[in-house]
Amino acid sequence: MEPVRLVIVEDDPMVMEVNSEFVSRISGYKIIGKAFNGSEAWKVINQTKPDLVLLDYFLPDMDGLSLLKDIRNSDLPVDVIFVTANRDPGHIQQILRFGAVDYIFKPFRFERIRTALDQYRFMRKKFREQQIEQRDMDVITGIRVHDSTQTGGNDLPKGLNDRTLQQILSFLAEQTEPMSAEDVAAGTGLARVTARRYLEYLQKKGHIQLEVQYGSIGRPVNRYKK
Structure with a gap:
């Protein structure tokens, strides 16, 4: 299976370095682009056509939700995981409605992002199969049925x-x-x-x-x- 092509969008250089280092430790991923603001991110996403974007909410020129809306309105086949300090319930609800596959609060531990990326690879693999079983969907959505x-x-x-x-x-x-x-x-x-x-x-x-x-x-x- 080819590596997941990933873009990181983060305005803080130190956090960008940490996020990049974390991703580099997880097998099956290749960082193909980085951006420090929304307009730069939009350009990189359109040029590189990544599979997945790690996206901060608080960017210098726009918020991450606006960028997510632009991605969806352009019908780009790109998945998004938010990595942010934003804990506003209203914003989070909107972000999930626009299709973010995960939402990670800063600060976070390596184990949390590794779990998210492992889960994402599992989801991609299952969506490429001819049929998905209920147990697979339960893993994808994080549902545990007793x-x-x-x-x-x-x-x-x-x-x-x-x-x-x-x-x-x-x-x-x-x-x-x-x-x-x-x-x-x-x-x-x-x-x-x-x-x-x-x-x-x-x-x-x-x-x-x-x-x-x-x-x-x-x-x-x-x-x-x-």
Whole structure:
């Protein structure tokens, strides 16, 4: 799968540097443009035709919502994730109505943007398939359906959380080959023992499949796939 082509729009040079560094640490993404104001962003977006834009709300010459509206009115096939300090509920509601796929508050941790970008890659992959199942849509929209007939209860086991669960599911959905716990740990930034706990839980509930691979020597290796 080709890397997601991404443009970052941010007026603060220091924040731009941090955002760029974070994105560079996430596999599957390529930064193809940067802009420090709205008019420059509009030019870069039209020239480069990115897949995704990381967009600040507060820009020197316009707000991010206005730029998002311009993108939608021009029918450009570009997705947008807001990365901003703006917490105004009215603005956020409008932004979501105009199709932003995520909204990240500043300041944020690396784990938050990595989860967002992992989720975005999963969404792109599913939209390229011929058919999407309900469970795929639930991952895309972040909906967790409690079904006691399938999960054995309404709560995750102690020590597990839903965000990490979805992160692992998204990671596995991107892979073409079964992954070991060590592979998943390396790909998600989790500790190996943590990755193994989540994988065992997901396999037990039937959300992923287990393949046991036997080598010529040594112990068999458990590998998992979505």
